[in-house]
Amino acid sequence: MPCFSPCIFRKICYYLTNQQVLLLEAIFLILKRLRVNNYIRIPEVQVIDEVGKPLGVMRTPEALALAQSKGLDLVEVNPSVNPSMTKIMDYGKYLYKKAKSDRKQKSKQKTSELKSIRFAYRTGQHDLEVKTKKIDKFLEKGNKVRVDMIIRGREKAHPDVAREKLNKFLGLITVEYKVEQEPKKTPRGLVLTISKT
Numbered sequence: 434m435p436c437f438s439p440c441i442f443r444k445i446c447y448y449l450t451n452q453q454v455l456l457l458e459a460i461f462l463i464l465k466r467l468r469v470n471n472y473i474r475i476p477e478v479q480v481i482d483e484v485g486k487p488l489g490v491m492r493t494p495e496a497l498a499l500a501q502s503k504g505l506d507l508v509e510v511n512p513s514v515n516p517s518m519t520k521i522m523d524y525g526k527y528l529y530k531k532a533k534s535d536r537k538q539k540s541k542q543k544t545s546e547l548k549s550i551r552f553a554y555r556t557g558q559h560d561l562e563v564k565t566k567k568i569d570k571f572l573e574k575g576n577k578v579r580v581d582m583i584i585r586g587r588e589k590a591h592p593d594v595a596r597e598k599l600n601k602f603l604g605l606i607t608v609e610y611k612v613e614q615e616p617k618k619t620p621r622g623l624v625l626t627i628s629k630t
Contacts, residue, residue: 455532456525468509469524470497478509478519490516543575547626551581552602554588554595554622565605572608572629584622592618599623 468474473493480488480496483505491499500507500521508527511518548571550564571578582599584592599616606627614626 452529455536456529468512469506470500473497473507473509473517473519475517477516478507479514479516480507481510481518481520483521483523496521545628546576547579548576549579549581551583553583553585554598561602561605565602565607568606568627569608572606572610572627575629577613577626577628579624579626581621582623595623599625603627 476493477490478493478496480491480499482488483503488499496519497507503521505521506524507519508522508524509517510520550568550571552561552564556564568578568580580599580602582595582602584595588595596616609630610627611630612625613628614624616623616625
């Protein structure tokens, strides 16, 4: 089978429908693993028919002829057993269903991002409320939030007042949260990470 680069694959996919792209992706991914029809080169195989009924051990040419007489493919599903286990199935339909289920699983996976909110020691009350509303939205979506409080110049001489201001800011958040990383001092100010409980 020829080896296609991702660039060529993208050019091919430009002219295809979504279903055809799904099928192509599945073919490229699975052809590396499963041997089909004439690519099965062992002398004997265990055969399972399209319904799932075991037909026993057969010579490979006989099993292949049986699959072709039904208009289906002979697919090696388990090469680790001796003799290899094969199944009579519609290979194209199998690839399509597998690609579709992989896409569905991928879309169900929830990825949480790390969002960042910055405010200064001298930020006004209304601006703090706007930022806490943003944090509420981030937490409701399941994202973690990194809160950066920037301290400049002489403000650094009063770290206790800065921590008090940070705690007041955290008190404005309406969504329940847990502190994943306690406030720690950085050269620019204080940093902590929170996430939804």
